[in-house]
Amino acid sequence: MASELQGHHLGARHKYLNLLSKSIEQEYVSFEDIDISASDIINIVKIDLASKNRNINYILIVLQCEDMLYVSRALKQCPWLISDSGYENIINPEYLHKVLYPKMTSKAVTKLKKYIKLILKDCQRVEQFYAYEENEKEALEWLPHCSPDFIVTNFKKHIDHVDIPLLKRLCEKTIAPLEIYLDCNIVLYKKQEALQATTFLLKIDLKKYLDLVEHSEYNLKFNSNCTKYILKQDASRIMNNIEFYYSVIDIKTFLNHLKKEDVKHYLYKLFESKKSKERRFIKFEMLVNFLTAMPEADRLETVKQVFLDKIHLIENKCPLPKPLRISMNNLYTFMSTCKWHFIYDHYWYRFTSFDFAYPQIIKIISNDMSVEEINSIVETLIIVAANCEKYLTELVEYFCKHYNNGDARIKKSFIVNIFKNSANLNKNTWEKIKNTFMGDIFYETDDTIYDENFVQLCMELIIINELIFSGKISEIIHKRFKFNSLKKYQNKIPEESREKLFEVLLNLITKKINSHVELNKKEYLNKVELLDSALDLLNDWNKELRDYPVILNMITDFVNSTGGSNV
Incomplete structure (x- = not known):
């Protein structure tokens, strides 16, 4: 067998190694023991052959050797040893701890444990490992592959050791760990982080997850995709409780979902109660989004009534229903606290028409x-x-x-x-x-x-x-x-003018470069800067240097003229 792998790069050598493993027949190879003195290629091929033919005795011998290269190869090539129930007599906590682990190096034991936690999905077998583990923190790592009922029964005892990534894995099985976590005496920001990290539960148990969100006091934020999903599955959940969800959902997505003629209704609904004037999470920009989402007639009416004419302040003469007047007044009062966004009342004309x-x-x-x-x-x-x-x-x-x-x-x-x-x-x-x-x-x-x-x-x-x-x-x-490339104007001018503009800029930079003749230190630095600007111009306008010999020649001439000088 070759002592070196053929191939010019790592992928080719891997391919050659795999071909070697396939081409050798098992009956011509001795599997009595692993020969550390033999070449790595020989031993790796033997491991691959043993894996292919499920030679369990040889694989166990390899796991007990001191060379981690061989141990790692055996574990990587033999997932069947862990996942196949036919080898449960070996991959069980009692046999491993009493028989196999004592014969392995500590590094090999750690690696095998990692592979078992990664590969073993049989709930009953995983629960055996959990039960055998005396260290609570170590036992917790087995919990994600246990059955949902088992997780619920044992989760709370590990609450002090639960981090957010592990909680996410547990919630893939059942939402119960999140419910337990939020009920426990844990700092507020951790609960908020837990809710934010488990938004995927919207697609698993929408009703229960939103129940948890609504009963929380955490500053949770749904992105556009989450908001779209809720609106698609159960829009009434948001529509009927906009006073809560305004700070949770992506407001632009919500407004896009609404019929234009309904936007004004939901804006006033936000400000029905006196508490609305003190809402912590209402932002000026969010209310601007409401205004811009309205039909022009509604927007003009709202701006005129609330911010320009201020009819809600004239109690006896205002013809509007009292609830609407209260909403208008609360909206106006809130906006008045946002004066750093605008100083003058004529600001509100920006949301009306020019006419x-x-x-x-x-x-x-x-x-x-x-x-x-x-x-x-x-x-x-x-x-x-x-x-x-x-x-x-x-x-x-x-x-x-x-x-x-x-x-x-x-x-x-x-x-x-x-x-x-x-x-x-x-x-x-x-x-x-x-x-x-x-x-x-x-x-x-x-x-x-x-x-x-x-x-x-x-x-x-x-x-x-x-x-x-x-x-x-x-x-x-x-x-x-x-001089600059005027790149920012490319998409603002008519297409037929773009090439003209480029030609003007090219001629301008060419003239500027040619105007620098004497190469004293100042002129030298200026010319370097101009040549650099010429290259930026070509790059910003997606032009190739080879298509503009005038610039290429200037660069060549400049390099040649300074090649022997010490400017």
Whole structure:
């Protein structure tokens, strides 16, 4: 037999070893004892043959040897020794502890125990091992493969040693261990962790698991998949107890499940009681999700009644039923505690339509307002314009007319917000924005309002929009633009303009690289940075360097020119 395994890599050598085991006939091999002095290949092949032919005597001899390589191979190749009831006379706690274990090394014993716990699934046999074990912590490790009744009977005595992974394994057999665990005197966060780790029980025993959740005081959170499953199997469980489940379920999934016209009902249902104003787990963002999920008419009515007109505060004149008025008042009171999310009441116009919000907001704008409040109004109006070309044009015309010579901070806010929230501009609207709000940035000033980041934002926007509308970019823009690949705009511009933009950027970086001729230390570092930017440009636009010899030649020339110098 070969003393070395053939093959250029580990997989090939494993394959060769398996072929060796299959090709050798058992009758030509001696199984009287394991020869430690023989090569590993010979002994491993013998173990494989013994396993294949269930030569139990030889396998037991191997388990008693001192070489863990052979012990591990025997255990790996002989799962039948543990799982097959025909070998129960060997794999039982009494025989192992009294006969086999004393003849094995401690490492081999540990390994065999591990394999038995892993492979043995016969409940009665596993329960024998459990009963034989004197150490409670060791006995607990046998429990997952015992019968459900046996688990329930013995689980509580091990409660101090139960960790969450083991609890999960036990709950795969029965939900009872979780019930017992939650009833015991265990720290709160551990109970919460146990419930969170066993959400798979929703698909095993939905009713009982939700009973446990509802009777708990733990901050449990179901993800989108769990929420979908509950809604599919028993939606009424959530619908009838939304006051509890609002903090447990994924609220966006719940809102997607609802009919649009029912969203308002469940929002008010959340705030029926006075305690709702003090709910710990209601978040501002969650309530915003409710508003945005409503049909436009319901959303407008809710915002108008609760946050703008505040009709719930006029007790004698409010025509609404008292329960609804209470819900509105509780909702308003709660939102008033979230003022860090919004400062001005006109914030709520963001959830209405442009046709409703624009004339209302224009009425309240005055010269007495602070710059901060006007900036907030600017953002609100741009949000409700919702990327509609008609509305954006109307908005731009208004601000161009009234704030042409206004505070630079308002101009800056207008530019930042309109390009953060909108992309659908026509040529005339773009020209008005550029001429009215961007004129100042073309000149070097000491005004700290126009910081470098803002200037570069304007340069980027000018490059993008000038390219779309005129196809030309002025030299002053080229000079002020701090080069980057403009990757973030790729999906925001028309497809036909993308390749044009790439060509403009490629030409721009090429010119910048060629402008660095003298290789003093400063020029050297600048050129390295520019070449790096050129490579980033190709990478960000999914281009191959080999397709752009102009960049490749520049890199080659640069390397050659610096090869012998010490810059």
